[in-house]
Amino acid sequence: MNPATAFGTVLADELVRCGLREAVLAPGSRSAPIALALHGRAEGGDLRLHVRIDERSAAFLALGLAKASRRPVVIACTSGTATAHLHAAVIEADEAGLPLIVLTADRPPELRGTGANQTIDQLKLYGGAVRWFCEAGLPEARAGMAAYWRSLACRAWAVASGEAGGFAGPVHVNVPLREPLVPGPDDPGGWPEPLDGRPGGAPWTTFGGPPSAQHARPAATAGLEISWAERGVVVCGDGDADPAPLLQLAEQAGWPVLAEPSSSARRGPNALSAYPYLLAMPAFVAGHRPDVIISAGRPSLSRGQLAFLKGAPGGRPARHIVLAQGPGRWADPARSATEVAGAIRLRPPDRGAIRPGGPAWLESWRRADAAARRAVDAVLDETGPLDETGPLTGAGQLTGPRLARDLAATLPDGALLWAASSLPVRDLDQQLAPRPGLRILASRGASGIDGLVSAAIGAALAHQAAGGGAACALLGDLAFLHDAPGLLLGPDEPRPDLCVVVVNNDGGGIFSTLEQAAIRGSFERLFGTPHGAGLGQLAAAAGLPHAVLARPADLPGQLAGSGLRIVEVRTDREAEAALRARLHEQAAAAVRAVLAGQPAQGRPANG
Numbered sequence: 001m002n003p004a005t006a007f008g009t010v011l012a013d014e015l016v017r018c019g020l021r022e023a024v025l026a027p028g029s030r031s032a033p034i035a036l037a038l039h040g041r042a043e044g045g046d047l048r049l050h051v052r053i054d055e056r057s058a059a060f061l062a063l064g065l066a067k068a069s070r071r072p073v074v075i076a077c078t079s080g081t082a083t084a085h086l087h088a089a090v091i092e093a094d095e096a097g098l099p100l101i102v103l104t105a106d107r108p109p110e111l112r113g114t115g116a117n118q119t120i121d122q123l124k125l126y127g128g129a130v131r132w133f134c135e136a137g138l139p140e141a142r143a144g145m146a147a148y149w150r151s152l153a154c155r156a157w158a159v160a161s162g163e164a165g166g167f168a169g170p171v172h173v174n175v176p177l178r179e180p181l182v183p184g185p186d187d188p189g190g191w192p193e194p195l196d197g198r199p200g201g202a203p204w205t206t207f208g209g210p211p212s213a214q215h216a217r218p219a220a221t222a223g224l225e226i227s228w229a230e231r232g233v234v235v236c237g238d239g240d241a242d243p244a245p246l247l248q249l250a251e252q253a254g255w256p257v258l259a260e261p262s263s264s265a266r267r268g269p270n271a272l273s274a275y276p277y278l279l280a281m282p283a284f285v286a287g288h289r290p291d292v293i294i295s296a297g298r299p300s301l302s303r304g305q306l307a308f309l310k311g312a313p314g315g316r317p318a319r320h321i322v323l324a325q326g327p328g329r330w331a332d333p334a335r336s337a338t339e340v341a342g343a344i345r346l347r348p349p350d351r352g353a354i355r356p357g358g359p360a361w362l363e364s365w366r367r368a369d370a371a372a373r374r375a376v377d378a379v380l381d382e383t384g385p386l387d388e389t390g391p392l393t394g395a396g397q398l399t400g401p402r403l404a405r406d407l408a409a410t411l412p413d414g415a416l417l418w419a420a421s422s423l424p425v426r427d428l429d430q431q432l433a434p435r436p437g438l439r440i441l442a443s444r445g446a447s448g449i450d451g452l453v454s455a456a457i458g459a460a461l462a463h464q465a466a467g468g469g470a471a472c473a474l475l476g477d478l479a480f481l482h483d484a485p486g487l488l489l490g491p492d493e494p495r496p497d498l499c500v501v502v503v504n505n506d507g508g509g510i511f512s513t514l515e516q517a518a519i520r521g522s523f524e525r526l527f528g529t530p531h532g533a534g535l536g537q538l539a540a541a542a543g544l545p546h547a548v549l550a551r552p553a554d555l556p557g558q559l560a561g562s563g564l565r566i567v568e569v570r571t572d573r574e575a576e577a578a579l580r581a582r583l584h585e586q587a588a589a590a591v592r593a594v595l596a597g598q599p600a601q602g603r604p605a606n607g
């Protein structure tokens, strides 16, 4: 066996022993030993291999697989600029704590810095975005290599997964390989020592316990016991942690849960549906100042949410306890944290302190939430003559906000919904009724609009490999176009059942809701960025079915299909910006009416 082949074979074997089940590859010559070894293991049924032409799409596919499966995924590519295309996904994986094992093939040292073909400086290419960088030694046919390669694979696995005790995330192994890169007739027959791994298929090195094991937790993120306070609020940002303990605490304490769609916490009796409308209302917030806020995950979705965490000047909550995302990682975007904890327990309140059946504090949030929900739903449900002629949002036609609401309500239990950055995830935040049974994922680590087709495909593939049901992605048109290469799947590639629903407003609709909208003259070119692209033609080029959806009533039929397919909903940026403003106005009017009938609930502003 030649050294490069031996390396690839042993590395793949050891990663399979660690638990590798999915690997993604982009084509190239230098990476051939890794490609052939992964393919061999895939043929043997040990893992699933996915191949993509575009490294950026490949890396985001791996990210989606890792996110939905919650286990490390290998992404491998050749040397040169190919490696740079992985960077965006590596950054998202870093921010979101997703376990990627990045294997970049490289030229051997003698070819570096010489102008040799496809040779760049790949050392520490991803900077601080990886948990661990390793320049592997050049494979050599001598004793000791098996232990080296196997222990290296285990270290990569353990650091990426968090099994080594840290926060999960990407690792980068740069792999110099010298020719021959494929097995050949001149290869030496033997090897100086057996290349076998541990007996019984065990990994070379195992690590003591799961990632968040109590004993591995640093003092700064140890568990915290807090005593009951009447006015508490739980804020859940993006994150995939088990929400059950926090939801239970909120129920015990009688606190509302303000949960972003991708927090997995918008469920249970205390979760609110229309809270973004409440947090956008100064009058409501002023009357509902909490004594304590507990936040989890990565809050970042709306200005109202951040302002609420920060607290009004003079009305800052006495405590803001941040539940750490993992060892050494916590989100405190408003710089308002008073404590960071790895777990929070509620000290049982004095008998009778909680009034069962609805303490005033929780009831006040719920009443306002229900009023806002009713008012918003009434606007979304307005019916009227359907304008069949164009993309304008005539009454009775699907709008982005209504689509988000109806989509989340229509998907069956066990479904997965991938929510794109920009308006899709915000529409869900404003319209999503609390429900269990729907898994919502989003790239909120760095909130890019890149790689989202591929990430959604990866998530759907992993979701369905684990026995999960339907999958759907809700994307804006720019996000969809940004990852058009993600639609290109070769004939041998695993395909998910995934309905990609694209809200096509011919540009970046979010900018029409921001200050930039007031810029006259250059707004369209600089921010709106209309493109006029034909999504149907793009789908056809990728060999995928495409349909245009206009009527809300047709949504269930479109979702019922199978395979990878595109459903386009045409909307108008300007008209929808006006609609969104109207939703806020109607919600605020309804909440004001509720507030007028009850006393203020919060701490006084100087409290």
Ligand SMILES: Cc1ncc(C[n+]2csc(CCOP(=O)(O)OP(=O)(O)O)c2C)c(N)n1
Pocket (backbone or CB within 6 Å): 421, 422, 423, 424, 447, 448, 449, 450, 475, 476, 477, 478, 479, 480, 505, 507, 508, 509, 510, 511
């Ligand atoms: C990779 C990347 N580039 C640019 C941005 C900035 N950005 C945020 S939202 C947005 C517009 C997205 O448009 P679209 O996907 O059509 O969604 P819409 O705003 O219309 O809902 C852009 C360009 C980003 N978040 N990520």
Ligand SMILES: [Mg+2]
Pocket (backbone or CB within 6 Å): 476, 477, 478, 503, 504, 505, 506, 507, 508, 509
């Ligand atoms: Mg758009």
